[in-house]
Amino acid sequence: MNVMNASPRRKELTRLAAQLFVQEGFDRTTVRMLAQEMGIKSGSLFHHFKDKQEILAAVIEEGTQNALGIAKAALQSCPDSAEARLHAMARAHLETLFADRNAHVVALFEWRRLDPAASAHLSHLRDAYEAMWVEVIDDALAAGLIHGDRFLVSRFILGALNWTVRWYDPNGPRTPDDLADELVAMILSR
Amino acid sequence: MNVMNASPRRKELTRLAAQLFVQEGFDRTTVRMLAQEMGIKSGSLFHHFKDKQEILAAVIEEGTQNALGIAKAALQSCPDSAEARLHAMARAHLETLFADRNAHVVALFEWRRLDPAASAHLSHLRDAYEAMWVEVIDDALAAGLIHGDRFLVSRFILGALNWTVRWYDPNGPRTPDDLADELVAMILSR
DNA sequence: CATTTACACTAGCGCTTGCTTGGTTACTTA
DNA sequence: TAAGTAACCAAGCAAGCGCTAGTGTAAATG
Numbered sequence: 001m002n003v004m005n006a007s008p009r010r011k012e013l014t015r016l017a018a019q020l021f022v023q024e025g026f027d028r029t030t031v032r033m034l035a036q037e038m039g040i041k042s043g044s045l046f047h048h049f050k051d052k053q054e055i056l057a058a059v060i061e062e063g064t065q066n067a068l069g070i071a072k073a074a075l076q077s078c079p080d081s082a083e084a085r086l087h088a089m090a091r092a093h094l095e096t097l098f099a100d101r102n103a104h105v106v107a108l109f110e111w112r113r114l115d116p117a118a119s120a121h122l123s124h125l126r127d128a129y130e131a132m133w134v135e136v137i138d139d140a141l142a143a144g145l146i147h148g149d150r151f152l153v154s155r156f157i158l159g160a161l162n163w164t165v166r167w168y169d170p171n172g173p174r175t176p177d178d179l180a181d182e183l184v185a186m187i188l189s190r
Numbered sequence: 191m192n193v194m195n196a197s198p199r200r201k202e203l204t205r206l207a208a209q210l211f212v213q214e215g216f217d218r219t220t221v222r223m224l225a226q227e228m229g230i231k232s233g234s235l236f237h238h239f240k241d242k243q244e245i246l247a248a249v250i251e252e253g254t255q256n257a258l259g260i261a262k263a264a265l266q267s268c269p270d271s272a273e274a275r276l277h278a279m280a281r282a283h284l285e286t287l288f289a290d291r292n293a294h295v296v297a298l299f300e301w302r303r304l305d306p307a308a309s310a311h312l313s314h315l316r317d318a319y320e321a322m323w324v325e326v327i328d329d330a331l332a333a334g335l336i337h338g339d340r341f342l343v344s345r346f347i348l349g350a351l352n353w354t355v356r357w358y359d360p361n362g363p364r365t366p367d368d369l370a371d372e373l374v375a376m377i378l379s380r
Numbered sequence: 381c382a383t384t385t386a387c388a389c390t391a392g393c394g395c396t397t398g399c400t401t402g403g404t405t406a407c408t409t410a
Numbered sequence: 411t412a413a414g415t416a417a418c419c420a421a422g423c424a425a426g427c428g429c430t431a432g433t434g435t436a437a438a439t440g
Contacts (some may be wrong), residue, residue, distance in 0.1 A: 009387085025302065027217035031428060043430080044388050052428065109299060112215065152364075152372045159353025160346040167345055174342075182342045187376050199417085221398060233400080234418045242398065 010048050010058070013038050018059045018102035026056055026110045056110065057118040063103025064125045067096040071132050082136075082143035083188075089136045090184050093161050094176035098168070105165055133158065147189050157187065200238050200248070203228050208249045208292035216246055216300045246300065247308040253293025254315045257286045261322050272326075272333035273378075279326045280374050283351050284366035288358070295355055323348065337379050347377065 016037050020029045031052055035042040049055045074092035078084050097104050114122065137154045140146050146153060160183055168179065206227050210219045221242055225232040239245045264282035268274050287294050304312065327344045330336050336343060350373055358369065 007386090025217065027215065030426080032426090040387085041389060042428090043390075046429070047387060146376070148372055148376050152369065153376065155353070155357055156350040156373055156376060159351075159356075160349040163345070163349025163353055166349075179342065182338055183346055186336070186338050186343065186346060197416090220396080222396090230417085231419050232398090233420075236399065237417060 007048075011062075013048055014055070014058045014062055015102070017055045018063075018106055021056070021059060021106045021110060022102045026106070026113045053115050053118065056106070056113060057122065059103050060107045060111070060114070060122055061125065063096075063100045063107050064122065064129065066100050066103070067093075068125065068129050070096045070099075071129065075132070075136075082139040083145055085136050086140045086145065087180065087184055089133060090157075090161065090180035091177050093158075094164065094180050097161070097165060098170055098176050101165065108162055108165065130154075130158075145189065146187055153187075157183070197238075201252075203235075203238055204245070204248045204252055205292075207245045208253075208296055211246070211249060211296045211300060212292045216296070216303045243305050243308065246296070246303060247312065249293050250297045250301070250304070250312055251315065253286075253290045253297050254312065254319065256290050256293070257283075258315065258319050260286045260289075261319065265322070265326075272329040273335055275326050276330045276335065277370065277374055279323060280347075280351065280370035281367050283348075284354065284370050287351070287355060288360055288366050291355065298352055298355065320344075320348075335379065336377055343377075347373070 013034075017029075017034055020034060020037055023029075024033070031045055032042045034055070035045050038045070049058070071089060071092045074088040074095075075085060078088040111119070133154055134150070137146075137150060137157070141148075141150055141153070161180075164179060168174075168176075170176075207219075207224055210224060210227055213219075214223070221235055222232045224245070225235050228235070239248070261279060261282045264278040264285075265275060268278040301309070323344055324340070327336075327340060327347070331338075331340055331343070351370075354369060358364075358366075360366075
């Protein structure tokens with residue numbers, strides 16, 4: 001078995017798995033379905049992954065790592081005002097949400113299928129991402145851009161953003177940036 | 191088989207099923223687990239429900255009907271201003287979300303497990319509920335209470351509200367009404 | 381040239397799944 | 411007291427599940 005490496009083959013298989021997990025749900029996706037989508041037989045799958053659980057963990061890790069990278073890049077290359085940073089985070093969130101849509105849908109809706117070990121490991125990644133949000137929101141509160149409880153405000157914002165995967169149509173007239181700007185405009189105290 | 195009636199026994203079984211579906215997810219909940227939780231044998235389950243699908247549909251129907259009832263009652267017994275109605279809808283949404291939490295979590299996160307027939311039937315119920323929201327939000331926009339695109343605003347609000355099931359702790363210091371008021375305060379243009 | 385590595389294959393084991401069958405029990409009604 | 415009905419059970423079937431064992435082969439490596 002090809003333990004925990006990041007071969008290009010494995011990356012491609014992870015991408016295909018994410019797509020199937022979104023289409024069918026993790027539980028209803030069988031190893032035979034995964035193998036067929038990948039053009040191999042079900043037994044061959046276990047050369048690349050220890051078990052089905054590890055495929056799920058790989059999908060979620062991939063998505064979360066990308067989200068972290070995009071958010072960091074967005075904050076670094078943006079004006080140093082609280083308002084600009086809030087905009088940048090919202091835009092970055094939706095950018096990664098729809099660039100790696102499959103991985104993020106799996107992360108959001110199949111998280112509970114992770115076994116405890118994988119869940120613990122990936123929780124750290126997600127916490128790192130959420131910490132960036134909390135910092136930006138604290139700055140926005142301190143600057144008087146928004147008002148309210150920091151805990152509630154951040155939950156509401158992330159809820160509204162994450163829920164977009166349930167209704168947003170990438171082929172429609174609006175870009176993810178449009179959504180981000182509209183949401184920020186909606187909550188700014190003016 | 192006890193076709194599609196609403197016997198008290200069936201109602202109680204539906205309630206227990208909702209709980210298990212939330213704990214384990216629909217796919218991982220076996221008919222044997224359901225039966226055990228209900229204190230009967232797995233074969234007996236099919237006296238009350240045609241198949242496993244019908245249990246899922248029963249859970250979701252129950253929750254959606256309750257939501258409709260609560261929202262209607264809330265709008266009828268509230269001052270006739272756009273702002274009061276917006277408050278009332280947000281409060282009603284969170285009230286039913288946590289009064290029938292299990293049923294609503296299932297409706298929100300297991301909807302795709304419904305077969306097409308059941309999905310079509312229940313979609314009508316859900317559309318009726320969302321139509322109430324659209325009306326209230328249109329009034330709020332017309333009154334100048336909030337600004338933005340009616341479509342986006344309603345999606346953002348419902349997203350923020352629905353996402354509360356992922357983090358809200360009913361045993362914490364805040365009531366659902368607190369949440370509703372904070373959210374409305376956050377989006378009002380002041 | 382010999383050996384290792386990466387990747388794929390076939391075949392199937394052991395188990396669980398949703399659901400059916402054929403029948404029994406407990407209660408209500410005529 | 412007889413008939414009807416709702417509720418239940420023991421047993422098990424056919425299908426499908428994740429995963430393993432063992433083998434073949436072509437390319438990379440010593």
